[in-house]
Amino acid sequence: xxxxxxxxxxxxxxxxxxxxxxxxxxxxxxxxxxxxxxxxxxxxxxxxxxxxxxxxxxxxxxxxxxxxxxxxxxxxxxxxxxxxxxxxxxxxxxxxxxxxxxxxxxxxxxxxx
Amino acid sequence: xxxxxxxxxxxxxxxxxxxxxxxxxxxxxxxxxxxxxxxxxxxxxxxxxxxxxxxxxxxxxxxxxxxxxxxxxxxxxxxxxxxxxxxxxxxxxxxxxxxxxxxxxxxxxxxxxx
Numbered sequence: 001x002x003x004x005x006x007x008x009x010x011x012x013x014x015x016x017x018x019x020x021x022x023x024x025x026x027x028x029x030x031x032x033x034x035x036x037x038x039x040x041x042x043x044x045x046x047x048x049x050x051x052x053x054x055x056x057x058x059x060x061x062x063x064x065x066x067x068x069x070x071x072x073x074x075x076x077x078x079x080x081x082x083x084x085x086x087x088x089x090x091x092x093x094x095x096x097x098x099x100x101x102x103x104x105x106x107x108x109x110x111x112x113x
Numbered sequence: 114x115x116x117x118x119x120x121x122x123x124x125x126x127x128x129x130x131x132x133x134x135x136x137x138x139x140x141x142x143x144x145x146x147x148x149x150x151x152x153x154x155x156x157x158x159x160x161x162x163x164x165x166x167x168x169x170x171x172x173x174x175x176x177x178x179x180x181x182x183x184x185x186x187x188x189x190x191x192x193x194x195x196x197x198x199x200x201x202x203x204x205x206x207x208x209x210x211x212x213x214x215x216x217x218x219x220x221x222x223x224x225x226x227x
Contacts, residue, residue: 003156004156033214033215035217042217042218042219042220043203043217043220045214045215045216045217048214055212056212056213056214058214090156090157092157097213098207098213100145100147100162100205100207100213100215101147101159101162102157102159102215103158103159104156104157104158105156106156107156
């Protein structure tokens with residue numbers, strides 16, 4: 001079956017703009033998590049959604065937000081982009097939350113100029 | 114705050130050598146432990162997991178890990194590596210007290226020379 005699909009794969013934005021990233025989980029998976037990956041900070045947890053509800057949130061400013069739709073697809077949004085937001089944003093899905101057994105997508109690479 | 118530490122950032126080995134990657138986590142009560150791997154150009158994937166029971170767990174591709182509760186450690190081992198084991202390895206922990214979100218270590222890049 002198809003894996004986790006993230007779009008777009010690559011994007012370039014300028015400071016002050018906003019961006020929306022999309023994630024389609026594996027069919028049947030109802031939990032979606034988002035991570036930011038950078039060379040300096042590694043993998044940092046952003047948030048987790050299950051049944052359209054945010055269950056967990058990492059230590060990121062309010063500029064980072066997300067949501068989940070009834071079909072389990074998820075989006076994350078970053079407003080007022082800063083240079084430091086340049087990163088690989090990874091989406092992961094699982095059948096249920098709390099398992100730790102995540103299936104990752106290939107990520108959306110965001111470059112902020 | 115809960116944290117996960119991986120001792121080595123980079124490891125270089127020759128084929129057939131043994132591999133051991135260290136992982137320590139901060140105390141936080143009930144935990145589940147994982148190793149994930151990212152091969153070059155591929156997405157992160159689960160290598161093995163520990164929830165409870167036998168502290169020695171076996172994963173895919175000949176990898177195993179040992180949970181030592183008294184040392185808060187979950188080290189990854191492979192007796193004889195292959196060139197195809199070149200990858201970045203991430204230790205990860207879920208802390209029940211923190212809502213079971215998955216916390217990753219900084220990763221260890223392993224290069225296996227043919």
